[in-house]
Structure formats: C-alpha cells, structure tokens
Amino acid sequence: MTDCTEEGDGDMAAGFPKITDEALSELRSWIGKEVRAPAPWLEEASKDGIRHYAQGIGDKNPLSLDEEYAAQSRFGTLVAPPTILFAFDRIVSGYVGGLPGVHAMYAGTHFHFRRPVLRNDALAATSTLKDLVEHPSQFSGRAIQQIYTTRFHNQRGEEVCEADSWCFRTQRDEARERRKYGRIEPHHYTAEELEHIWADYDQEQIRGAAPRYWEDVSVGESLPHVVKGPLTATGVIAYAQGWGGLYIRAHGFARDLFRRHPALGIPNLQNVPEPPERVHWDVDFAQTVGVPYAYDYGPERVSWLGHLMTNWMGDDGFLKELKVEVRRFNILGDTHWCRGKVSDKAVSPTGEGLVTCDIWAEDQRGEVTARGMAVAVLPRRKP
Secondary structure (H helix, E strand, O other): OOEOOOOOOOOHHHOOOOOOHHHHHHHHOOEOOEOOOOOOOOOEOOHHHHHHHHHHHOOOOHHHHOHHHHHOOOOOOOEOOHHHHHHHOOOOOOOOOOOOOOEEEEEEEEEEEOOOOEOOOEEEEEEEEEEEEEEEEOOOEEEEEEEEEEEEEEOOOOEEEEEEEEEEEEOHHHHHHHOOOOOOOOOOOOHHHHHHHHHHHHOOOOOOOOOOOHHHOOOOOEEEEEEEOOOOHHHHHHHHHHHOOOOOOOHHHHHHHHHHOHHHOEEOOOOOEEOHHHHHOOHHHHHHOOOOOOEOOHHHHHHHHHHHHHHHHOOOOEEEEEEEEEOOOOEOOOOEEEEEEEEEEEEOOOOOEEEEEEEEEEEOOOOEEEEEEEEEEEOOOOO
16 A cells, blocks of 8 residues: 555644545546646656666566567567556556545556557556545545546557556544554564575566467466565665655755645654655654554555566566555565466457466465456467
8 A cells, every 4th residue: 555645734733634525525526537647757668767667576577677688579679567657657656636634545556558668668648537435444434435547658649558546545543543453563584484585586487588378378277476575665665766656855846845735744753744655664654544564555566466477478478457456554574475376268359368367465474465367468379
C-alpha cells in the first residue's frame, strides 16, 4: 500500500480531517472528467530510465539491461519492464484528488497492455475519475475506494496501455484508535534464514531467449518463484529512484509543494513539514495512521508480480494483462516470495496463444499480501 493523499487545508492540530458527505459529493462531481496530474517522473524510456526501474524492482532480465543482448532479440533494442508505466504517470501510481487531508492508500492496478515500451519511447498519459465506492471498514470506520482509468500513448500515437488503478481513502485518527493491525515487530533473521533467501536469489530462473511455447504449458503447473526482500528502507529508496515517488521533494521544491497543498505538509518531530509519503520510512508516523510499522510502496509488489511473469514467459512472450490487489502491509523486514500457477489456456479469435495465471505474493509469516491474475501471449509452434 502507498500513501497518496492529495491537496487541501486540514487542521492538523485538531486531528486529521475526516471524510464528510459534502467533500464526497464534491468529489463525485469529478466522475467521468479528465483530471490534472502532476508532472511524471519519466517522459521518455531512456536507457538510464529503464535500468533504474529494473534495478528498483530487482529485475535482472538482460532484455532491459544489456544492449548487445537486446539487439539480438525480436525487438532489436532494450525493452522496459511493463510496470515502468508507474513512472510515467502519478495517477496510475496512486495520486488522488479531493477529500483534502484524508489519508489514501494505494491498493491495486489492472493493466491492459497493448504493446511493449521500447528504449527511447516517449509516453503521455491521460486519466479520468472512474468511480467512487464506499466500503464499511474495520480499519478506519469509513473508507472510499477511488478508481481512476489511465490511458498511455507513445510518440507514434499508438495506445500502449489502459489501466484502472485504485486507492482507499481512510480516516487516519480512527484507523490509529481502532488498532486493527496492532503492533508487529520486524522479523529478526537468523544466518540460516538469510542463506535460504540468498539461495533463492541465486537460483532465480529467467527464461530469456529460449521460447516458451503455448503448446508446452499445462494448466495447473507452477511458475518458478521470485524472492523479494528482506525489505529495507534502502530497498524502498531504490524503488523510489526508479519510480519517482509521489511527493519526494527537497529544499525550495518542498516549500513550493507545501505552499500549494498545505495538507501535505504534516509536521515531523522537529515541527518541520514533511509529506505523508514518509510512512514508508518513518515508523512513528506510520503508526499515527494505524499501520504497525513503516511499509513498502504498493506499486512495488505489483511490479514484483509483473517480474514473476516476464521471467516465466521469456523474451518472445508478451504480458497482455496484469491485475494485482494489494491486500496487506509489507513492513520493513518482511520477505516475499512471488508465486504463480497456470489456471487456464486458450487460443484467441486471432490465433494468439493465451495463458492465464493466478499470481500472489506471500511473506515469511505465510500471509498472502497481494493477489491477482495475469494473461500472457506465448508463441505457438508452427504446424
């Protein structure tokens, strides 16, 4: 989950703002309208941009990192991890408007990919508010699911992707007081546990240039897992370097941000304004919003499960669809194993070999913290 609260005035001294019927009615008036988004982190898929994103999610696929290798592929150039689209738009990454000062937690994205992102592609995105769905919440009393649709086009005017992305708006004070999650201490690892994790990294399987044919896949087969973690603040920063974050600003840029959007400037222990995004590295602040410990960015786990799929399908495959729901927190110290299983296979009306997979991320406690599905197009053997 990712904090993604937007602008507004909120009186922090009197407690965090709550969801009101008036503010919700105002927000509903935006449904179906194109929304203004902040400047993206990336506007072009440069060699460096692709590398930084791949490194931020721990994806060693040479198709994204090795120019000579990529030149020999069917693309003839570097190919970005498909979830690099998070770096090209803030809305799909969890930035939300309305309900000023009300906490927001990124909770998932459903990507429909049309074509890959190649080196030097320039992408532009447009977003509309799709829907607002109110949910009863044990976590914060009242919660609003805020859903956007974002469309990406490249410099040739081709549609690259359409994606629905959603956050849950929650009431910080009630979430803290209800203590749904309680206090969870970060896991302390033994040398043996770390050796097991390092061995999983060493044994990671990247399909690469060897085609995985549709005919060779069986329903029920498992995908080779991918390990991620243990999560550290350094790892969170590595992802932010590739993705850009939502409100990471310094010096005069931070001052400009808080002047425009006062509710984003929440005082720290030194009474200096910092953004709500600091829930990802500031344990004390994370606990003020009802979360047990500092935690990861939600788009990270979506990207990890995308990495699971690209490892498995190989260079000749295409990730057509990726839907991931982020369901529980991934706190500092947690390790995740990304897993998948083939649930269906079919041939499209145009002759594409489609494989559907159930995918999930499971931590060292055995808890599934993210779950979803993916559809891959695999090459077919010639008759």
